[in-house]
Amino acid sequence: MSELEVTRRRFLGASAATAGGVVAANKLARAAEPTSAAGPVRTPEMLDIRLEVNGRRHPLTIEPRTTLLNALRENLELTGTKKGCDRGSCGACTVHLDGRRINSCLTLAARCQGKAITTIEGLARGAELHPMQAAFVAHDGFQCGYCTPGQIMSAAALVEEGRAVSDDAIREWMSGNLCRCGAYPNIVAAIQQAMERGRS
Numbered sequence: 001m002s003e004l005e006v007t008r009r010r011f012l013g014a015s016a017a018t019a020g021g022v023v024a025a026n027k028l029a030r031a032a033e034p035t036s037a038a039g040p041v042r043t044p045e046m047l048d049i050r051l052e053v054n055g056r057r058h059p060l061t062i063e064p065r066t067t068l069l070n071a072l073r074e075n076l077e078l079t080g081t082k083k084g085c086d087r088g089s090c091g092a093c094t095v096h097l098d099g100r101r102i103n104s105c106l107t108l109a110a111r112c113q114g115k116a117i118t119t120i121e122g123l124a125r126g127a128e129l130h131p132m133q134a135a136f137v138a139h140d141g142f143q144c145g146y147c148t149p150g151q152i153m154s155a156a157a158l159v160e161e162g163r164a165v166s167d168d169a170i171r172e173w174m175s176g177n178l179c180r181c182g183a184y185p186n187i188v189a190a191i192q193q194a195m196e197r198g199r200s
């Protein structure tokens with residue numbers, strides 16, 4: 001065998017080894033990638049609970065400290081409920097619990113078992129908007145829209161509470177819902193419209 005032939009064989013052998021190494025490395029990398037089907041890592045303190053959200057029951061496995069807001073957004077992928085301050089100051093996370101408005105960022109998910117939770121996704125009746133949603137659209141009660149789900153959930157509950165008796169009362173009872181865009185006059189007008197439609 002000529003020296004040239006030996007050198008060529010060595011080159012091909014080294015190339016094959018390198019290619020094999022790349023393939024093996026790729027396989028290892030793929031094996032290490034988390035798959036989307038993998039569930040949460042279970043720790044001894046985790047709880048199995050059921051939440052009834054928008055008329056449907058959902059089994060969940062969560063940490064005891066999981067807030068309702070995180071359970072909705074991260075476990076159930078109901079991202080219509082927004083996270084603003086995450087400390088009870090802005091109202092972006094407002095949902096209904098047995099018909100009452102609450103800040104879901106301040107509420108433990110495990111405490112909501114056996115109660116009816118309604119989020120912005122469950123407010124409309126099929127293709128028909130809830131009157132408060134329709135009023136917000138009619139009055140441009142939003143700009144960026146980030147606070148809007150919380151505003152609408154809070155406003156719908158406020159009308160049910162019978163407290164929206166004047167513009168001042170609406171402003172007072174909606175004061176827990178902040179709007180950085182300053183859409184307040186339109187929000188008050190929307191609530192007035194939804195109230196009047198409810199009366200007629």
Ligand code: FES
Binds near residue numbers: 083088093104
């Ligand atoms: S996110 Fe809950 S009050 Fe701000």
Ligand code: FES
Binds near residue numbers: 143146147179
């Ligand atoms: S519409 Fe932008 S924060 Fe309210």
